[in-house]
Amino acid sequence: MAALLLYRASAGAGKTHTLVTQYIKWALCDTAAFEHILAVTFTNQATREMKQRIMTALHSLANGEATALQKELFHMGWTHEPLQVRSRELLSRMVYQYESFAVTTIDSFFYKIVQSFSEELCLQQHFAVEMDEALALEESVALLLQSDLPLLQKWLVDFALENLLAGKRWHIAAQLQQLGKTLYKESFKLHEKALLAALEQEDVLPYFLADLQSNLLLFEEKMQKTGKKALALLEQEKLAPEDFSYGNKGIIGYFRKIAHTKDFAPTKRALLAATAVASWIPKRTTKNEQLTRVITDALHPLLVEAIALYDTEGIRYRTAIAVARFVYSFGLMAALLKELEQYRRRHNVLFLSDIATLLYQFIQENDTPFLYERIGNKFHHFLIDEFQDLSLFQWVNIKPLLLNSLAQGYDNLLVGDVKQSIYRWRGSDWRLLNHQVEAAFEGTKVHALRTNRRSHKAIVSFNNTFFSAAADQLMRYLEVTLSSAKEAAAPLRYEWEQMKRVYGDIAQQLLPTTQQGGYVELLLFKSHPLDTLSKERPNGQLRVQKEMIHLLKKLKNRSIAAKDIVLLVRNNREAALVEELCRGLYAARDGYMPAQARSLVWDHVAVKVIIYALYYLNSAEELMHKIALIQTYSNYIGQEPINWHHYIGRGREVTAIAVVLPKTFWDQKAFLQSLPLYACVELLIKILFAEEEAYNAVLAFFQGMVLDYCHTAATDTLQAFLSWWEKRGKTFPLPVNSDEDMLQIMTIHQAKGLEFKIVIIPFCNWNLDHIPQKGPLLWCAPYQQAPFHYFPVLPLHYSEMLKATYYAQDYYLEHMQAHLDNFNLLYVAFTRAKEQLYVMAPLPEQEGKLLTTADLIYRSLVACPTDKSGGLSVVETLAATVEETPIGIRFCLG
Incomplete structure (x- = not known):
């Protein structure tokens, strides 16, 4: 079966x-x-x-x-x-x-x-696939900004103002492109048709905005009216805030707040005053009788009214604020969608x-x-x-x-x-x-x-034990988080159970032939005194740099090859910092040469020769194509550059080419021009690089690019390929040559699926949740109550403010998912090593917090080390050593 x-x-x-x-x-x-x-x-x-x-x-x-x-x-x-x-x-x-x-x-x-x-x-017919979606978006945004439609201009002004209020730059092209990236995602495309259908009804958006604004104003007026009524009563009774407990910082301060601002959340003292009238009156007062009368007859009922109003209508108000922060982008998104559709038609692409x-x-x-x-x-x-x-x-x-x-x-x-x-x-x-x-x-x-065929025993044993403990810590934390989700907790319980299952059986077995060695070292360091003074290098980066220099020197002294080492980082900013440091070490003859940032395929001389040969074959009479080909090929074979003033304008350009290019090229020129693109490139390589083996890898990569183009392009003519090459092809990076003895620096995403003898993770301190102000856009189902029912889906920025809205469930689900994503990154990073693993992370600034991977490592290894199975700590289970040093805590295994 x-x-x-x-x-x-x-x-x-x-x-x-x-x-x-x-x-x-x-x-x-x-x-x-x-x-x-x-x-x-x-x-x-x-x-x-x-x-x-x-x-x-x-x-x-x-x-x-x-x-x-x-x-x-x-x-x-x-x-x-x-x-x-x-x-x-x-x-x-x-x-x-x-x-x-x-x-x-x-x-x-x-x-x-x-x-x-x-x-x-x-x-x-014959459509092509546009791989460079960012380029298409950039062109579409540029056209959008040139539009003179009044309504669109209004949306752009509103968008710019919102960015200014959020502390961002007023120049909005980059923000529009960031917004446009959402349009490529499945989370948006799942609702795209229904949303566009709603937006095409011209009256829907104005009604929605009017209804949203009406709800906001109505609630604000009610709350402010209550606050102002209380303040007016005080003036009438000739009472001052100082006559009440805590003065302006007490209950009168709350009335002032709701009367003059839009912060309506009850303070702790306001909540206490709602149930305990005695808390209003200071112990020493000469106005006890007057205060008791005013509080009992007027102020206390006003406070209860304000708190009740906030409890019953506040969630709708908070939801309306969250929706209003992004609703202005509805029009821009619709306009961007239309521009992208026109781009597709204009270029006949998908x-x-x-x-x-x-x-x-x-x-x-x-x-x-x-x-x-x-x-x-x-x-x-x-x-x-x-x-x-x-x-x-x-x-x-x-x-x-x-x-x-x-x-x-x-x-x-x-x-x-x-x-x-x-x-x-x-x-x-x-x-x-x-x-x-x-x-x-x-x-x-x-x-x-479950049998690990990659890593040595110490690394497998460490990962088995650590990720079991760390997963347990993470799931406990998320369970506590769920308990604060109130009504949203029950629907999310199933998601939590499934997440718990991911690391439910983490342990890997070892092959009988597995090398028994291996080494793991985690350094949890104290912050350096200069860290607090450095805005460019916060979070202990100065300490990391010092320790990384020491480690690389030690590895070099042990004659370990550079190509056996990889430095794993979270993002390109960290990669640039590490590369700069390694180059300084190498220049001082004290470290390894780091692999250069990946050069573009167009930078390689062999690729230049092929491309200029294709230009020449496509338009043999074009003078610049002749010059480019002969000059590039001269550089390749190491010949002195041609003095073109002896040839240009005298009809002798072909003679100059004939002097340098192989005779076979001329014998087969007409045949080359008649061949399909891929066959033409293949034959050119055989003719121009017949005895050159050093460029085999680069030329094979270039052939792969041509083959991919032929499979996806609407037409594979030479002219079409050269047009694609100028627009997109020349921007492709060359693959890293694994045979070069250079230190590799990679992001964790780039390293997925790869393995290295020695892995160093210098900045193991990324956030488990999204970085504030950089959270994703959540496409939330509508809440079936005015004013949130106009559209089939609403875009909301992920932020903690959603916890107190109708969309709390969407927030908590994304919160849980983000933590799993970043925990998985830790797993991928720790499992790349074959022989040695080095991890550097700061000690937590606040005990008990679980905000970063460094916090999770500390809690799993040091703060809460009990292993649920045998009652042993992680250190005892692994027979590891933990050493207190002046710079922090060093955990070693192997």
Whole structure:
């Protein structure tokens, strides 16, 4: 019976090996079986790696080499000679029918499906995919700012004023682009059609704004009226604030506040005064009788009225404030959407984010058997890698194909690790792998890959114990947070339970052959005295720099190669700081040379030669193309530059080219001009770099770019490619050369899926929640009460103020999700190391707080170290050492 195989693979547990093994098992059924297997990854690099691993494994089988895969196939019933013959036949067929070797990114797969439905989707023929969505947004914002429509101008002024009030720059182009990025996200696209339909009704927005403003003013008038009435009574009775307890800081201060400001929340003294009249009157007063009468007859009833009004209508008022802070952007978002749509039509493109959306909408509106007939029946088996990175739209799009495959009796495979889900900001949904797949597919066969094949014993043992303790601490904290959510707590309890499940079984096993060594060191340091004086380098960065210098010197003295070390940071700002420090060390001959910031593909001389050759072939009579080609090729071969004044204008430019370029180029010039783009580039490389092996990696990367362009472009003519190259292609960065002996500096996101002998995490102190003022935009379902029911969805900025609104549940859900995201980042960072792991983090500034990863490390290792299973501390469980030093606490294992 067909089954959906679900593998939950922890870091370093061999998920790629599992995928390759299963692929080959299915492909060996017959030599044509591979044509009906689709393997889906998320990046081009992962695609290339998986293809290479499959081909290498088949090559080993074809040669009869004794491997773990061969042994496994023998257990399945294969014998030596038939397996070797079948593998050889399969490998040969895959080479000759390489285009049928379907290992692809999920975006490329969906693009091909959309192409096959282009007529039904009303798309123009030969459309291309615009990869640079930021460039399209920049052009659209520029056109928007040039508009002279009065209403749009009003929205822009309101937007600028709001930015000024929030302390941001008045120049709003950057803020508009940030706002526009929301339009590419699935969280918006899920509601895009309904929202646009509502905005197209011209009366809806003005009515909404009027109703919103009316509610705000009505509540403010009621509260201010109560406050002013109390103050008027005091004046009438000739009483001053000093006649009451605490003067202006007491209950009279509250009346003043609600009368003259928009801060209506009752103070602690106001709440006490509402229940205890005696608290109004100071102990020593000569006006006891008058005060008692005024308080009992008038002031106390006014206070009770104000507090009751705040309790009953305050939540609507606070919600209206939260909505009003962003509602002015409704018009701008609608205008930006129209500009982006015109960009699509003008350039005949779709954005990368459109692909999954179009298919999702098509599936929602049509019978899915139509999808099976067009694409599903071609593939029998599906393998999906990094399943935790799948988005909702991608899942809905591929789910019918899995159902169809299973119904026809074919197995399918999904593999991923929820603990490595760190791309929720890009649309991924960890809940799919965590529990939703099993709920959607009855009889799913779940397997856990728990054997760590990457790291040495000390690192695996540390991660097992630490993440068990840290997850327990985090989930307790979130549970306490939920308890303050009041009415929102009950619906969120299920989400909390599912999050708890993510790290429910963290422990990894070791292979019998695993190296027994390994080393882990965590330094929890005290802040440096100068840290408090440095605005540029806060949060203990000066201390980190000093310790990092010491560590790098120590590693260098032990003759450890630079390429075996990676410095993992949270963002590009930290990367720049670390790189600057490492360059200073290297210049002083006291450290490693850091890998340079990734240079662009256009910066490489070999790529320049190919591009200028293509320009020349496309327009051979253009003088500048001749000059560019000959000069660049002269530089490449080390020849003195041509003195062009001897040639220009004398009809001898071709002679100059002929002097330098290989004769083969001239012999095949006409043939090159007649070839398709990819074939032309391939032949140019053979002609111009026939005996050059040093540039193989760069030229192979460039060929890959050309191949990707040919697969996604509306037309692959030479002219179209060169146009794309100027606009987008030349901005691609070159991949890092892993053979260079340089110190790697990477963000944690860049390092995901990679491994390094030695990992150093110098700034292990990122926020567990979103940074204030930089929270995401939440698309919240409407509250079915005026004035929040006009639109199908409302955009609200994530901030703590939402806790006291109708949208508290949305706030707490995002709060929980953000904490899981940042905890997963910690897991990804700690599991990259093979031999040694070094972590640096500051000691908490406030005991008991859980705001950063540093706080979590401290609480898990030092403050609350009890292990729930055996009553032992983490230190005792691991037989680790903890040393108190003048600079802080040093935790060592191994």
